[in-house]
Amino acid sequence: SAVISQKPSRDICQRGTSLTIQCQVDSQVTMMFWYRQQPGQSLTLIATANQGSEATYESGFVIDKFPISRPNLTFSTLTVSNMSPEDSSIYLCSVGGSSGNTIYFGEGSWLTVV
Amino acid sequence: QKEVEQDPGPLSVPEGAIVSLNCTYSNSAFQYFMWYRQYSRKGPELLMYTYSSGNKEDGRFTAQVDKSSKYISLFIRDSQPSDSATYLCAMGSGANSKLTFGKGITLSVRP
Numbered sequence: 001s002a003v004i005s006q007k008p009s010r011d012i013c014q015r016g017t018s019l020t021i022q023c024q025v026d027s028q029v030t031m032m033f034w035y036r037q038q039p040g041q042s043l044t045l046i047a048t049a050n051q052g053s054e055a056t057y058e059s060g061f062v063i064d065k066f067p068i069s070r071p072n073l074t075f076s077t078l079t080v081s082n083m084s085p086e087d088s089s090i091y092l093c094s095v096g097g098s099s100g101n102t103i104y105f106g107e108g109s110w111l112t113v114v
Numbered sequence: 115q116k117e118v119e120q121d122p123g124p125l126s127v128p129e130g131a132i133v134s135l136n137c138t139y140s141n142s143a144f145q146y147f148m149w150y151r152q153y154s155r156k157g158p159e160l161l162m163y164t165y166s167s168g169n170k171e172d173g174r175f176t177a178q179v180d181k182s183s184k185y186i187s188l189f190i191r192d193s194q195p196s197d198s199a200t201y202l203c204a205m206g207s208g209a210n211s212k213l214t215f216g217k218g219i220t221l222s223v224r225p
Binding site for chain 2: 001004033041042043044045052058090092093102103105106107108110
């Protein structure tokens with residue numbers, strides 16, 4: 001399985017500010033995914049980060065709020081913009097396995113917006 | 115109806131018990147079925163992966179998929195306190211496809 005590192009692991013943010021989360025993978029992967037896990041809830045896909053093209057966003061998520069970069073095959077960033085308390089969540093980076101049929105997750109970035 | 119439904123829990127069992135965790139789904143396109151374990155303040159860890167219908171065993175864990183009934187299960191034999199975690203079922207329809215998750219069930223194994 002891939003080793004996925006996320007930064008920051010946790011942060012407390014002020015309302016109205018933006019925070020960028022970094023995801024580094026120890027091998028080249030075609031697709032990277034960003035998920036959100038709100039308190040007491042399951043995981044919801046925000047977007048798929050494609051190298052060399054725009055990210056593909058799921059219904060309910062927009063680029064202005066969650067801009068994503070994917071400069072190469074081992075790295076991606078997710079920015080949570082103009083944060084409100086409702087954005088307090090765990091944000092998780094994930095990648096597909098070598099077979100393409102399994103998905104592995106990083107440890108997550110725990111954001112609290114005050 | 116939600117795409118994936120998972121027994122809500124929480125579930126508390128004594129050490130050594132057999133645990134059965136279940137999910138149902140409505141999307142016939144799902145072909146890949148996974149179980150993740152998530153410890154508190156950690157990311158989800160892939161526990162079991164199954165393609166299409168059938169059983170898969172790995173140590174104390176057995177995953178079952180019944181596509182005709184749209185029902186998947188995870189069995190944990192000889193449960194241990196270290197199995198105490200949240201278990202999430204997840205499903206996908208194709209290679210590198212997005213996953214749809216169940217809400218998760220929190221399991222507590224009492225010593």
